[in-house]
Amino acid sequence: MSEDDAPGVADADIPDDVDVPEDVEPETMDSDVEESAKTVPRSVPLRVEGLRKEFGGITAVDGATFAVEEGSLTGLIGPNGAGKSTTFNCITGVHEADAGDVYFRGEEISGEQPHDIVERGLVRTFQIARQLGEMTVLENVMLAPGGQQGESITRSVLPGTRGRVVAQERELREKAWETLEFFELDHLATEYAGNLSGGQRKLLELARALMTDPSVLLLDEPFAGVNPTLEEKLLDRIHDLREQGLTFLLVEHDMDLIMQNCEHVIVMHQGRVLDEGPPERIKNNEEVIEAYLGGEV
């Protein structure tokens, strides 16, 4: 939805589907991905410049600068304490950055409230799943969509407008069921979210984020604590969604997973971007290996 709201980047925008013959949308990682990335300039929905965040005496993010390309699956890696989660928090408005700018589709969003940023189409999930435990899975998913008329007390209460609220609720419920089926959570729909397993909570969190109708999703360690089968399932879903035109920025510690699935990898270390590029390049970067295996963490 927000792709239309950004006139500045519209000309460079590559549509979701393979309408442009030159651009072969990558389904798996192969070498011509970088080729196409070089030949066809892709738009950059998310850009971070010189981001800086201090907590007391500790500088968690120290001038991070990077960009995420439209329709990409970009990995953000780095040792513990590298500032990945803080970067996420600064981008999504959970923390206010001390310096630096965040641009979303050409507009500066630094300092905006988290809910405003979500409305623009930039949505995140959390490292530790934040399920709403005493609400059912279906309620969790139905909470997310924006523009719900019934969020106004008067419209929910007054007889004249209640009918429209209920009609919209019925549509939402339908969409919620579709989303739950997509994530194979439909058998748990009436279960309380607090009763789900760790992996199911991660699925629910992604399902919920998706219901906000985002164009860029920031996933903070979506695979942590998820068993291999479910991890496979989650990855399949992410690839499906990417084919539908969504852009992903992914924090993950599993290097193999990042190298096999992401077309672009950003490495953070001590609050800075150490290196970025295609997985092949990152794999062979001495500094990166040093940061992960040795040096002070």
Add this chain to the structure above:
Amino acid sequence: MSQTTTEDVLAPLRRAFANDAVKVAVMYIAIWVVFYAFGDHLGYGNSGILSLVRRVTFLAAVYGIVVLALNIQWGYAGLFNIGVAGFMAVGAYTVAMLSSPPAGSPPGLGLPLPIGVLGGILAATLVGLVAALPALRLKADYLAIVTVAISEIIRITYNSPAFSDVTGGARGFGNLPTSPVEALLLQDPTSPASEATSLGETVFSFAAEYGISQFAVINTLYTVGVLLVLLVVYLLLERAGKSPYGRVLKAIREDETAAQSLGKDTQNFKVRAFALGCGLMGLAGIVWFAMGPRASVTPQTFRPNITFYIFIALIIGGAGSNTGSVLGGALFASLLFEAPPMIRSIIQETFQVSANPGNLIEALIPIASGNLAPLGGFLLNNIDSLRFIGMGILLVVLIQRKPDGLLGARKETAAGVPLTADTRPDTGRADADAAAADGGETDE
């Protein structure tokens, strides 16, 4: 065989009991039956039984209203407001100032009652907003401190001699507005003993046939009015709760950061919930204290202990459930305030307990010689104080054993459409939609 038939008989009963309206009706009827039996056993006349049942109903209803108001704040949004008494005081004082006759002392403005009531609700809402705007940015514990402080500031301000020309100071606002029932039935509504209007004449003479006094009729009709207010507030909050609005409030209660990261302006939702709750607390203060059988607008009325009673009632009923709030209010008010004196009278009458020791020691010493009567007499005579100890024990047990509340469910679904069964549109199981439409919570 016989077992299956009993199940067949019980199944529709159980289904009917899942319906919230039935639950509330059963609770009220049970209270009426129990207190009718109390009154009958103690040999009260028609008028006595009526006024006993009326007293219980009135307290149950006003508690229901204010517990519902607290439920939208604490049960739904998780806003820990322990200044309930203060917001009720604002409502009651404001309506008294606006609608009391200008001739009395302290003088009121003499405005029509509907304007006064509206003004009282608005004033409570505004005070709530003033408190909420800075305080809602704080964490729950700090919000609690701010609200209890505001409640005390309000009470002390009304108590202050500096404003006694307007508020009546420590003696309270003695010049209270007349209730709509009095205005309808009496020619001079300010004096309960005055001549009846033509409508009043009909009603009073009808009641007199059953030996019911004019005074009891007025109070009974007022109580029926309070029950109607309770019904309206309940329907209002039930709709507000079972909607996307209520869903966001619950999400804030569960995890505010998660709600924000799904695009909800949580601050806005919290302020609206707080203001709505405070306005309804003002309304409760008006119908409870500004007029009717318990009319008394003094600073002593609005001490913080009333806030804690309301919290206990909400916890008994189950925070997060509107039906539970009504049930909790009714159960609490009848159990704590009206049942103990009845039980005392009945026991004293049945067992002829006449011993009346002056203190606990005098009551305990005769136990050594096997005489339990003094202890029994002591407990019965001090039942007024002891019931609060009992309430405390009940609260501890409830929180430990049934944290979700005795009667309600914190997990009540918040949606404009039923979500309890498989409601998928394309599976042919959608008929479950209709079965769940009455709010049956079969999967609990």
